[in-house]
Amino acid sequence: MKCCIECFKDREIRDRFKSFNEKGNCDFCGAHNKKVLDLDARNSQEINDQNLAIDFENLIEQFTNDSNTNFVNKRHMLSDYLEKHTSIFSDSVSSEKILQFLKCLLPQQYNENPDIFDQPVIPAYLLNKDKLEREGIFYGKTWKDFKHDIQWM
Numbered sequence: 652m653k654c655c656i657e658c659f660k661d662r663e664i665r666d667r668f669k670s671f672n673e674k675g676n677c678d679f680c681g682a683h684n685k686k687v688l689d690l691d692a693r694n695s696q697e698i699n700d701q702n703l704a705i706d707f708e709n710l711i712e713q714f715t716n717d718s719n720t721n722f723v724n725k726r727h728m729l730s731d732y733l734e735k736h737t738s739i740f741s742d743s744v745s746s747e748k749i750l751q752f753l754k755c756l757l758p759q760q761y762n763e764n765p766d767i768f769d770q771p772v773i774p775a776y777l778l779n780k781d782k783l784e785r786e787g788i789f790y791g792k793t794w795k796d797f798k799h800d801i802q803w804m
């Protein structure tokens with residue numbers, strides 16, 4: 652499956668797509684004739700070069716299935732969380748498509764830990780009491796802010 656530049660709101664990710672050569676129709680947001688990344692080309696140099704898979708791998712590692720009852724109303728499906736509480740994806744990409752995208756991009760992680768994708772999660776930082784005072788690492792932030800945060804967590 653192919654994703655495209657229009658799938659993403661995040662400026663840094665969009666910039667990466669500008670260097671891609673392949674144009675086509677997007678399987679996720681439905682845009683036509685855009686710069687695309689073929690997610691099925693698992694050994695594609697582009698995926699490695701652009702570190703998209705690594706970034707999303709780092710992203711999902713920030714979530715846990717911990718069923719701590721203190722946070723019962725903070726549990727969401729990972730894809731719903733990314734749709735509603737981050738500005739990574741465009742509005743035209745639904746939660747269902749985000750889930751599909753993550754499974755396509757990270758098949759190994761999905762095999763190893765399907766619950767992160769298919770069961771409710773909470774951001775792992777909630778479990779860290781020192782960080783409870785903070786608003787939440789994703790709210791209204793850009794991908795770049797987010798990456799800064801995870802480097803310092």
Ligand SMILES: [Zn+2]
Nearest residue numbers: 655658677680
């Ligand atoms: Zn797209």
